[in-house]
Amino acid sequence: MTIADADGQGQGGGVAQAWAALGGASGLAGRVRYRGAGDLGEGPLPVAELARSTVGACALAAGELAAVRAGGGPDDVAPVVVDEGAVATAFVSERHLRVEGRAPVNFAPLSGFWRAADGWVRTHANYPHHEAALVRALGLPSATPEALGAAVAGRPAVEVQELVYAGGGLAVAVAEEYGEPQPLVEPVRVSGARGRPLGPAPAGRPAAGVRVLDLTRVIAGPVATRTLGLLGADVLRVDSPRLPEADDAYADTGFGKRSARLDLALAGDRAVFEGLLAEADVVVSGYRPGALERYGLGAAELLERWPGLVVAELCAWGWREVGPWAGRRGFDSLVQAGYGIAAACAAPGGGGVPGVLPAQALDHGTGYLVAAGVLRGLAEGGGRGLRFSLAGTGSWLVRGLAGAGTGTAGRCGQGAYSAGPWLREVDSGYGVLRYAASPLGEWGRGPSRWGTDEAVWLPRG
Template sequence: MTDREDLPTAQAWSALGGAPELTSGVRYRRAPGVLESRLPVREFAGATVGVCSLAAAELLAERNGGPRPAVTVDEAAVAPAFVSERHLRIEGRAPASFAPLSGFWRTADGWVRTHANYPHHRERLLAALGRGPDTGPEQLAAELAGRSALEVQESAYAAGALAVAVRPAEPTEHPLVERTARGSGERRLAPAALPAAGVRVLDLTRVIAGPVATRTLALLGADVLRVDSPRLPESEDAHADTGFGKRSTLLDASVPADLAVLRELVATADVLVTGYRPGALDRYGLAPADLPPHLVVAQLCAWGRHGPWAGRRGFDSLVQAGCGIALIEAGPDGRPGVLPAQALDHGTGYLLAAGVLRALTERQRTGAGTLLRHSLAGAAQWLLGLPASTPEPGAAAPAPGAHPHLAETPGPYGLLRHARPPIGYAGAPGTWSAGPTRWGTDAPAWTTGS
């Protein structure tokens, strides 16, 4: 156990606008044998959960006018949470992992990383390469071996597909988070037992980072409603992993009646979290300038909001490839490697949740909302700049095969075995109040009063 000043925690807390003296009390129960990597992933992961736990404790104290709960983060709990999708079992079944056409492929001049997990991404990738729908891994490997990595990347981008050339790390100016005060409002929260109790969170995110953030807010008491388009199906396995404590509904913003419902939900929410490319939702009246001033708006994207890649689609695996991480983690044969978790996704999720909690604390004090902007590229840049891991005297790795941080929860998907949440303030919930509902089956309405 240590309560010494932790540099990654201090950096992340500063980026979130928190008072610097608060981080000295964040304690870590170290577990050096977890999330091993050439990069300091264990420290990165712990710090993201640490600042989220601290932000929860800060908001709880602000709402109740009492002392701030102590914060202790157990890295042995953080590690399984950062690979929650690997621990998930649905009635004993392991979820599907990466699809056969997703991965690293050798090109004529290097390597490229593809992402084809969703059917529409697979179709676009094969169309960009002039291949038929029956193309398998061997045929794809042969096709890519005759092309340059940059050619594959740009052809895929033009077709709306996902492929990124593997390249070395380069200095960038992607911030860990951008924070901007919005107008003034008069929305404040009453005293409560949980930090986010009664907070209405509208979740317009997909895949891991955004859903991890809103899953965490649901743990802390928020009324979280996820909204998806019926024209963009989700993986049931992915939803089962990140849907804990939340509800899920379908609205097609291109249909006037659905758009009216969506806008009413926005008008009555406390928090709006979006995970689409910059500007993609503006035409529906969801640009920050069009939103109520009390609203906390948290926007998440892959490549940041500035620069030539700002409008591109992306996932954790692609950002690892494009930001230099894949080459740092390469094997002895030169094949690109990966982090021991989709750490950019999970870490950004906890940072985003922390940012929302901090913004709610600021709203308690001033009445004003906040605009938060996070990116996977910003998290990657921060990770690449962290100092290398240092040994922790007296600490030991958890025993192999021990799973004290897993739980079982029944629900509409059946019995789920899953990782417990790692949030570590004194009195934090040990698990969610409910498992995930089935994707898209809930009413588009809040469960909490105004």
């Protein structure tokens, strides 16, 4: 990893690379400083550098927005200090979560690596509908690891992948080589219009008064929006009542926001949603390409109707039409498998068994990049669309960061360090939560229960 020197200034170019990709003014990346020590393990890929760089870029974007709202410019951005231990803890926040003392189950029994006839397959079956689709697609006699292992073992990996995807499930053949290069950030449209004027913000809350409509699920998008909420934004997450969320997932990522359910296929709910859009400053979406366009909610459509918005879209596999992956669902673990990262993390002498990064770093890193992109968009006056993807962050990890020589040879794995100073407890809609603090500040209160808030904005101010 990149090490902080004695006075806390980071060495290496990860944050500069991320800041440049976000369109930030050259030279500002040098104002990010790091202190303390964190440990995300040693491995062939620079995961710790990805973590500290994405958080550093997000903190810098928050500082830039604060300076702009105070009437200043790039020269007025204050130096930013990021704690390495807080970053390491936040990047595995789901592992530190305790709900009334209970540890969550982060991966279901049918989620994992399975040996196929000619390689390996990674499945994701954490949601009941994905598990049911996996069982159905492969004709399993029972929803057990033994039945799944036997079914996969008799087929080529790509055949399993295609059968399961065709049946509505999630499975990816483990790739031995890195995937096609993808951009870290892709600007898709600048409307030329300015958003609502933003006056000075309270200290530590540069996004105060900003309304963020959150159309994201699972980790990357919710990490972005919980970060914006921490920085003062009024974040309202909206989900379909036909897509239930896992309580443990929302207990971890529901900080800094409220949550409501609306069915956009119903006229009354769509009218409520249109009212929310009309008063929003930011829309963050996390569905696969094409999923929201059928509702007229793609970036181009949104900016046509509300040209002052900042729209951030993220997906798993990237926005370029690359083979069979265009428009497919995906999660961090699947992108690691399909992009060649899992193979790179295989244990030496372990018979080729794929490995994993020491954190779901594609999710968390992309989340901080999305938040940074939104903050930069607000600092620039609004009226722009940005795209992000887990594959884009993976491409940066294996090419941009690894090419800078920040990796350490050896197996990917979780290092040992004390997370205690960055763990907190709070009451919530789920009871008492132990959770990982954000490296950018404190939320102050726990999340409500998913889908139980009113679909209304809070008063500005």
